[in-house]
Amino acid sequence: MPPPFHSLENPFEPPKKRLQDDAELIGKFLGRAAEEEMRKIMAKEKRKPDVAEPDWTPIRLSDKEKARVESLNTPLMKQEAATLKAFFGESITIPPLPREITPERMKNWEAMGFELHYLPPIDMTEDADFPGWEKKPNPWFYKEIAAGRIAKDATMLPGAWVLVDGRQKPSYAKGAQQMYDHDPLAPVLEDLNHRGLISQTMSDGTTKLDPQSRFGLSPADFTKPEVMNAFAKALDLKPGQASLTETIVWNVLANIHYPEWGTTDTHEWQKETLGSGLRLMSGYSDDGGASNVRWDDRPGGRVGFRPLGRFSP
Secondary structure (H helix, E strand, C coil), rough: CCCCCCCCCCCCCCCCCCCCHHHHHHHHCCCCCHHHHHHHHHHHHCCCCCCCCCCCHHCCHHHHHHHHHHHHHHHHHHHHHHHHHHHHHHCCCCCCCCCCCCHHHHHHHHHHHHHEEEECCEEECCCCCCCCCCCCCCCHHHHHHHHCCCCHHEEECCCEECCCCCCCCCCCCCCCCCCCCCCCCCCHHHHHCCCCCCEEEEECCCCEEECCCCCCCCHHHHHHHHHHHHHHHHCCCCCCCECCCCCHHHHHHHHCCCHHHHCCCCCEEEEEEEEEEEEEEEEEHHHCCHEEEEEECCCCCCCCECCEECCCC
């Protein structure tokens, strides 16, 4: 009984090129002349070379689906391209929206006051010169980076589509409850307060604020996974997809899309920390507006926050 056949190909190397048709097989063993003769015979018999079928099924969109994707991407991409070109002074390539962003989700975010924007992977260094960058972060921010107290990549834009809370930052109203307009996070904040995960207070730590308010949270509150995951869920995002807004992202968005953010006498907590409970905050109108960056370690009636959603390229 003959021994079983085993392939002589090395299983750890890419497979060798397969023979395409009978003529090539003949030529392999009998030489080029025999291959050419076989091709003449095949031509007379109108035989076609064997063509291997792909072992995968390509995804084909219907015309309706193609139109839906095109209508979703094109206007927003064109709008972002024009806006970013005006700011940076040069054309910026805008990638299509990630597939997870559907028209239904966009409609829901719009109802909540959230908007999609693209931020290219550009390093916003202190000496960068862009025609639309009228309000740079104050020099203190860059000095802290140079000293190593803030991460070096804190000046880098994400190179991704982001989901932005487009509502205005409220002005300070002494003696009144500080609230963002039509805030979709209000019931989430109230639930977190009742569960003991946050407690909105003034800087004295005892004067209570409305449990539905974005003001009065401490820097440490944003380090709790339960808090950030609750914000993500409310915004129809995955855990880890929502965070506070980075200082440079906040600044660039304020310069390009939301100059009004720097016109009110309140701050917003940012994502970066300085250690020992210190967190950056931005936006105080009486100290530079959109350029304002400073730190604090206490809650307060003048400090709110703005969540940001980020989508992988």
